[in-house]
Amino acid sequence: MAPSLASGVSTSHFGVVSSLPAPGFEGFEKRLEVWFSPASSATCRGDGGNGTWSSGLSGLRLLSREELDALVEVAECTIVSQLSNDQFDAYVLSESSLFVYPFKLVMKTCGTTALLRAVPYLLKCAARLGLQSCGCKYTRGTFMFPAAQPYPHGSFQQEVEFLDRHFGSLGAGGRWFVLGDHGVFPRWHVYHAESDVSAAIESEQEKRGFLKPREPTFTLEMCMTELNRQLAKQFWKGPHFVNAKTVTERAGIADLLPGSEIDDFMFDPCGYSMNGVEGGACSTVHITPEDGFSYASFEMMGYDRGTDVGAIVHRVLQCFKPGRFSVAITCDGLPGVAGVGRWGTSLPLFEGYACDSSNRKEFMSGGRIAFHTFRCVSSEEVEASQVSGCSFVDPLPLFSDLKTRVIRGSKPRYSHRLETTDAEQVPIEKAAPLVECGSGWWLVEDAARN
């Protein structure tokens, strides 16, 4: 049964069901990822739906262009460009992007689009191909202009109810949660549903050669606001505009993942989108440069465990120098806690930024998501913080290893106890160290000792 919506969700975004004209462009994307399996199979694929056991044009890639046009039209956007390789198809949309793998579809739309309205049509088209959905993940940040969102995006509650109607019967049912402390911006809204993955059936399928051994899929999503004005100007079609490729190169976007092939698009009079394709991995950048509601997003999905995530986040920050940004890191189809490679280490120092909040959550299926928000701080704040010993490195591992338990709490009122967010009191003499970071106090406890 789906959990109650009575707690844990920012009530300020509930109850808004009307669509009002937005005072600016809503950059924050809604992102839907749906996994499919042949209708006869009960399980999701372990490789995140990339479908390597049947590469080339198969599964969802057999959807016709007419079907894809109709799909994005229901969501109220259009396809403006396409780039394909032997593993998947990447489409730039008038509002963000669409990625089609044999057994996975990722659609990301912004503005006042109605992304979730495309779900029934997507499931119908997949059924025509003999595919059924076996999992779904929906994520988005806090909208800047929530009152302008159409149904079913009027509130997170509405979105959860809509998703539950289509995916709530999968496995243990849909799970939802909101990451990010109250008061931080943005918060991260997550809905996740997946069919029961039976290890026995999967291993049988592996033995028969239907499935490759499970490989987790890593996804990094960055959302940035309050972009540096000078840098944002590059994404206007001014008198010196040549073409989108030149913008991609001059802005440093071409260097983010140098091995990828890029499909870039400049909007009129401003705005920029690109998709990057590299084997089975993809990346995407979307930019709203207008002052007052400037926004940029960066996503990479399907890169391997050796990827230096911190270095890439650093490069993205150099392109936009945002006043605030968030990082969400998701590991799907993760067997146990091992094998996250560099996706499981703490983020490195981002000079000039303080970490405001860090949260993580496990999915029922064994995957997990970590979410961090950062804020540009003045040099005085940097200095003051360094004097008091607080580092601007998030000192916490994104994902603790087996022996470590990370506990978040409020500033200890007593010298010997940390009050945790679960109203539990942890005796701090039991474990060390206790660190202050961003707005919270953290206890890193060696679970092996307890």
Ligand SMILES: C[S@@+](CC[C@H](N)C(=O)[O-])C[C@H]1O[C@@H](n2cnc3c(N)ncnc32)[C@H](O)[C@@H]1O
């Ligand atoms: C490129 S799209 C990118 C969406 C992405 N989620 C973001 O906000 O960065 C949005 C930008 O393109 C501009 N734009 C111009 N024409 C547009 C159109 N037909 N549809 C959507 N955006 C358009 C918007 O004003 C905005 O600056």
